[in-house]
Structure formats: structure tokens, C-alpha cells
Amino acid sequence: MSARPASLGFLVAFEARLAWRRVAGDRRRIAIAALVLFWLGLHAAAFQGLAGLRTEAFARVPMAVFGATTLFFAFAMLATAFGLAAHGLFERRDLDLVFAAPVPSRTVWAARTIAAAAAVAAFPAYFGLPFAHAAAWHGEPRMLAAYPAVAALAILSSALALLATLALVRLAGARRARVLAQVLGAIVGAAVFLAFQAHAFLPESLRAAFGAWMASPAGMSWVGDASPLWVLARALGGELLPLAGLVATAAAAFALAVRGAARAQAMGALEAFRANPPRGAGGSGRPVRFGRSIARAVVAKEWRLVARDPRAILHTLLPLLYLSPLLIAGLRRGEGAALMAPSVVVLAGFLAGGLAWLAASGEEAPDLLAGAPVRPSRLVGLKAASACLPAAAVALPFIVLEALREGGMPFVFAACLAGSIGSSALVQIAGAEPGARRDLARASQPGRWTSIIEHLGAAGWGFACWGALSGSAWGWAGLGIGLFSPLVARLARPSTA
């Protein structure tokens, strides 16, 4: 049965259809089959994994572990929600269409917030619910509280992100708010990751002091079972009061966000972005160098575009942020240092892949390039180079560190690094969406399948590096995955008419 036109259900269903098409692309049947199969596999793993545990074993899982994991996912959901809030407010070009229709604006915003919450919940629900099901089967039915808890948490994240973005609109104007919201989302996501890594890269003395504080009564009040930090985990674990509190908070935040968005839209606060930004703010402008070299022209153009696009900067800087703990680990001795090289191989691949995506799929003037007297293969090569060079430059200090490390293998590291950077760039270029993305701001993210292949390829090279450094034969499997990833991306590319 379909929803009544212009109702909340109708709008939510429409948002869900858009989101699903964005995720699954042209291969919806394959996507459904793959997702269902993998989910069944996750269930099997969860049932098997939890089979040996009984009620008392569940009770022995330290609340700190459960709570920290829940907090990690909660912040990750908030980070995702910020991106979706910015997208919904500023990047979708259908606001005029929707608000010109005889639909109450609160209904529209409610539908968008619910849709954003569904997108936010998708990842934790997909990976977490099989374990909740398995736990319930094995005698812990309270774990089914994950359903209302994840839903409430997703609604809360989406509503908070929307409220924060609206506050930014008031403080900084619509145009800046879009960038600030994206930056905030990225910082929230990265901060959680870095916070969880902090223990690994603290100096030995500080780590000991932190351990002593955690064992003290003051520390226990924060990390013990009764800590207020773990309230989300308790809600997820089915404790009635925290769960009711979470649902009530989410409902209140949802109502506030919908009201705030409708008000901002009615007052025209969101309009500024849709108009062209003001002219004359370009500053004095540095002199522009004209040159004969095609290579210089292409690489300079790509780097300028990345440097001037906040989303591109974020896309580029996040892997760098994630590299920072590794640099610290690399400067120290021990297990962390041994893992530095494979991790850098993976992250440098991500960086190159992100830049290559911007260069290949974010090309705004494809007809200009196609009409220029330059071989297309040369342009592709130059675009790949513009993506690989910064990644290689960032990775260079790590090669030096590896060379200085006792028993280090800088040449193996460098070879895997080159493989990871090269294959990630090739995957993005080979899998670039047909047709131009004329506006980088509109190009939300790389194609899902291309991203997965790129990440698998980079992980393969990282695994190959680890295998080579540790002498494990499993590294060969990683090498195979890394080498074949560009070919798979080429084969997986949607065919053009």
C-alpha cells in the first residue's frame, strides 16, 4: 500500500527511494543480493560467536568496553549526521520545488530528518543488529532494545546536527554554515578516532599516570560501571530508564529541529546560499602565470581546485589527520612502530584515491578537455599524477622513519606505498562515473562500489606490506588484491550508452 500523497509517509518513502538509488546505483538487484547474503553471513557469525556465551558471560563483559564502543558509534553517527544535514539544507536543489507544493514545511523537514536518521542508523544497524539477534536467541532478549535505542540515537544525531547547522546559519550565514557543518562533522568523526588512539601514542609516563588515575576512586566514577558516560550503552542493553530517557531526548530534539528548520526556511535564512556568492570578495588576486606545459597546466589546475574547495580539503586532510598517531607511533619503538608502515600504506592509498576521485569524477569542464589537442590518455595520466604526488609527499617522512628503524625495510615499504597510491588513483580513474560532475559541491561522494574496491585495494597493499615485513605468506594474498583492484574497478564500471 502506498502512502497518501503529500503525507509524511509519502515524503519519507520518496527520500528512502532517493537514498537507495544513490547507494545501489544501477545494479540494484546485485546490491540487494549482496547485502542480504552478507547480512545472513553476519548472523551466522554472530550466532556462532555468541553460542558459547551464556547469561553470566554477558554480565562479565566490562561496561567500560561496551560503553566505549557505543560512544564510538554514537559519535560516528553524529559525524555522518552533520554531512547529511549540510547536504539536505544546502546541496539538494529541490527546496523550491518542495516548498512551492501545498505541503506544510514542518512535514517536509520531519520527513528529511527521519530520512537522514535512517541513513545514519543504516551502518550500525546493519552490522550491530545481527549480534543483538544472536544475543536474544542465546538468552539475552534485553539486547533487542538495540532497535529502539539505535533508532532514537539516529534521530537524536540527525536532529542535533540539523540544530547545530541551523545555529551556524544564524551565526555565520548560510554559505559559510555549509562548510562549517561539514568541517564540524569531520572533526567529530576524527576526534573520536583520535581519542580512541590517544592511549597508544601517549608517552610511557603519561600512560602510567592515566592508568593509576583510572584505578583510583575518582577515575572509577568515570570509567566504572556506574559512569554517566555509559548511559547510551545501558539504553542499548535494555535498561528501561536510560532507554526511556534516550527516546524522550530524541523526540524533543526532533521536534526542536523540525521547528527550527521550518522557521529558518520561512525567514529566508537558507536562501543566501542559493544565490551566487557576492562578487568583489576575491581579494587583490595574485598574478597568474601562463605556461606552455600541459602537465603544469593540468596539475596546477587540479591542485588549485582542491585547495579552494572546503569539501575537497576535508577529503584530503582527514587521512592526514588519521596518519598523525602513526607518525608518533613510528617515532617510538615497539609494536606500534612495526605496524606503522602497513597503516601508512593504506592511508596514503586512501589519500591518493580521494584526490583522484576529485580529479576524475569532479571534472567540471569535460568538453573543454575533450576538445583540446591533447591525447585523452595523457590527460588521464596527468590527473593521476596530480593525485599521487601529494600522497607520495606526505608518505615520504614515514619512509625515512622506516629506514631509520632497526630492521626496517624501506624499499619494501616504498614499493607497497607506490602500489597502494597508484592502484587507488587508478581505481578511482577507472571507475569514474560516466559523464561530468559539473560542480564539485554537488558531487557528494565517490561511487560506492568504486570506493569499496579502492579501499580493498589499499588494504591489500597494506596487508602485502605487513606480510613482507613480518615474513608472512599471507602478504601474497594482499598483493594479489592490490594488483587486481584497478582491473576490477574497470570491469565494475557502469557501461555507457
Add this chain to the structure above:
Amino acid sequence: MSAALEIRGLEKRFGATRAVDGLDLVVPAGELFALLGPNGAGKTTTLRLAAGLLAPDAGSIRVAGHDVAADPLAAKRVLAFLPDEPQLYAKLRPLEYLAFVAGLWGLEPGVAQARARDLLALLGLEGTVNDPVETYSRGMKQKLVLAGALLHDPAVMILDEPLTGLDAAAARLVKDLLAARAASGRTVILSTHILEVAERVATRLAIVSHGRVVAGGTMADLRAGSDRTLEDIFLELTREAP
């Protein structure tokens, strides 16, 4: 002297749709040539094929004597193509965009820079050279793309609906500029759906329907001694069979 554009037996299909169906067209050098046709007639596809942006299924295209299929780079060196939507890099400034275009065509830096400044002044964009392109109006973007196309002083310009979105003053400026180029011996080929523009500025016209040229020549050739307007002729030639 070879024709500026010579198309023989051109065919292009998109799936089951025959966009261009055995099209023949010769545009002599020094003409301001207008390609007319109803929506879906195959104008844009023909122009994109001529510019080497698409590969034909059959037929041949020569631009200023260069075979587009056999030697695309030589053809592109003497050619400029303007798509119907101005394609620009939002975050670049006008001179940076023109520097990029100059690099693609391998122009001598000093000459290119001087010419870029002249073109920006000619097109009334000199006051906004420090602003990013994203701040430009549609008309300003169209002018900037035109400046990019003129930068290498192409022998043949192919423009797809170049007057769309321009205000009256900008449209007049562009029309005068294109007419001046044709008068100086360069060739300008444009598609337009504004028949009045074609009638007033073009030295030759061709009417395309269902992927073929159904009539061509000067306005006098098309009228063939009658006093019919271009609109009358166009509607008669492109009328769908009942």
C-alpha cells in the same frame, strides 16, 4: 582552398535512436554558418561529432582539411567548441581558467597572457578578474567560455546555442564578435533555435531534421525567389508527418 568543415555520410546512434542519419554538410571558410532544427533534430550531436567529442558510427568529418578521426589533435588545434552550457571551474579565477586553456593548447605564455587580458577587456570582464568564476552570472560565464575559445584564435569555431541565457547587450556583443570573426576570414558555426538571430547574422544556413540536412544555402537560396520568412520555410521543412 579546403572547406572549413566538410561532413560526408555522418551517422550516429544512441542505442535504438538514430541521432544523425547520413548527414552531409559543407561549410566554406569565412562563413558565419547557422545550423537550425527542431529539438532532437541532431544539431548538438552533429556539432559534438564535428568537434571530436563523439566518435561517429559512419561517415567522415574534416575540419580545415584535417580528418577528425585520423588526426584528431591536428583538427582540435584549429578548432574551438563551446557547449550549450558553459563549463567552467567554479573555484578558479578567470585568468587562471584562461591560463589553463592556454596550457592545453600549448600557447606561447607571453602572447597568451596579453591576449587573455585583451579578451577579458573586450568582453567586459576586466573588473572581475579577481573573483572566482562561481560568483559569475550565467551571461558572464558564457563570455568567459567564449574568451577561452578565442584565446588560440581558432580557424573554426563551433558554438552550440551560444546566445542562450544572455541579456540583450551581451547577446549583441557576442553576435558582433562572431560576425567580425567571419568577416576576418575565420569560420563560425553555430546552432540556434532563435530563427531571427540566424536570419539576421548568418551568411549561410542549414536546416536539420531527423538527423539529416533538409535544406541549406544562403537566405536567398532558401527563399528561392519567394517572399517567405525563415520561420515559414523552417516550419514547412520540419513539419512532422501526420
